Amino acid sequence: MRIATIVKDLNVYRNYPPFLEKLAERTELHLLYLYGEPFRKSDIRFHKSKVGKPSSISIGRELASLVNSVGIDVIYVLDGIFYEKVGLMASKMTDKALVVRLRTNELKVRKLSGENPLKTFLWHQIHKCVLKGSSGISVISHELQEYAQKIVRGRKPVKLIYHGVDCQQFRPMRMDKPYENAVLVVNGLRRLKGAEMLLKVAKQTPKVHYIVIGGADKVYLNSLPPNVHYHGFIERENMPTYYNMAHLTLMPTLTEGLPDVLLESLACGTPVVASKVGEIPFVLKEAFGWVVEEYSAEAYVKVLLEALNDKERLREMGMKGREYVVKNFTWDKFLNETLKLFEEVLGQH
Structure with a gap:
């Protein structure tokens, strides 16, 4: 099966889970890109854009x-208005099936x-037009599945397909914790x-040290408490080290799909405390984490202090979390379900 997709900047894409690389292992994947350098070790067939002034x-x-x-069979694009418009236009011009992958509400x-x-x-009108014009939709959460189904009203398949996690790269490591109570927060200085x-929470828990990595507003x-340590942007290859240096990963997020941070942390054997948003309550079980029902500092503080008070329990929960991810979030499962969706839309197109 021949698949076509598009990525604006390959240098940015490198920091995302390698689902396109995995897809290229089972299909002939052609990728049109605007900026960056192709990956050296990849089955993807790269095509550099020749457009001088790129527009959708x-x-x-x-x-x-x-x-x-x-001779492409399926056009497969990520969400984002640029990708969606490009995909829909190419689909209409070639009469080829279009599959959109929704990752964010x-x-x-x-x-x-x-x-x-x-x-x-105005954005929403264009977005709905793309989804209605697609041949199928892949989503990563029940919330997005319900959202897409309301738009297409049963006329297109909308499949819930979880991505995988590389449990060889993201794995437990033997290492000392930098603090007696160490909590990792990824992109934690972004408002959303x-x-x-x-x-x-940090101001109310001065004996807990928060290691914050990733993007920041x-x-x-300029107003970080002394127990919040911002390490800036971290390359993806170094992320397992940070998950392993923490007793817990904290996710007080306002909106999510299926967070990579959640799966990667669990794969490293680090339990998670997270908001009740997106797919988190469907994935994060009480055996290896906490879903905070009430979005308040008091609720987070209570959960964090209780969790950090029993390090042996955290270790046991971490082992259970890794077992759960290894079993349920494989790239083979992602590929099988995605290819099944491609075959379904080709049969109906």
Whole structure:
């Protein structure tokens, strides 16, 4: 089966789970990209864009040309208005099946970000048009599945497909913790990832040290409590070290799909404390983590202090969490379900 997809910047994509690389192991995957350098060890067939001034229209035409020249069966694009418009245009120009993978509740994100309501409305009309014009939709959470089903009204297949995690890369390591009570927070200084909640909790738990990595909104960097340690952006290959240096991973996020952080932390044997959003309550079981029902600093503080008070229990929970991820979140399962969706849309197209 021949698949075509598009990625704007390969350097940015390197920090995401390798689902396209995995897909290329079982299909002939052609990837059109605008910026960055192709991966050296990959089965992906890379195609550098030749468009001087890229736009959704010009790139859509270029993707359509690639689809026709190679003989593509399915166009597979990620969510995001640029990718969606490019994919739909190429699909209409070539009469090929289009599958969209939804990873984020973009409507919720835009509203939480305080975007201009008119701009959100216009985006949503385009987004709905793309989903209705697609041949099938892959989602990573029950919330997104329900959202997409309301839009397509049973006319397209909407499949819940979890991505995998590399449990060889993300694994428990023997290492000393840097603090008596060490908690990891990934992208924790982003507003939508719960930066304000993190700072409130940190001020109420001075004996707990919060190791924060990833992106940060500048407004929070100048007012960090002494027990919040910001390490900046970390390359993906170094992430397992950070998961292993913590007793817990904290996720006070406002919105999520199926967080990579959740699966990677559990794969490393580090239990998780997280908000009740997105797919988290469906995946995070009480045997290896805590879903905080009430979004308040008091609720998070109570859970964190109780959890950190019993390190042996945390170790046992970490082992159970890893077993759960190893069994249920494999790349083979992702590939089998994704290819099944491709075959279904080809049969109906």
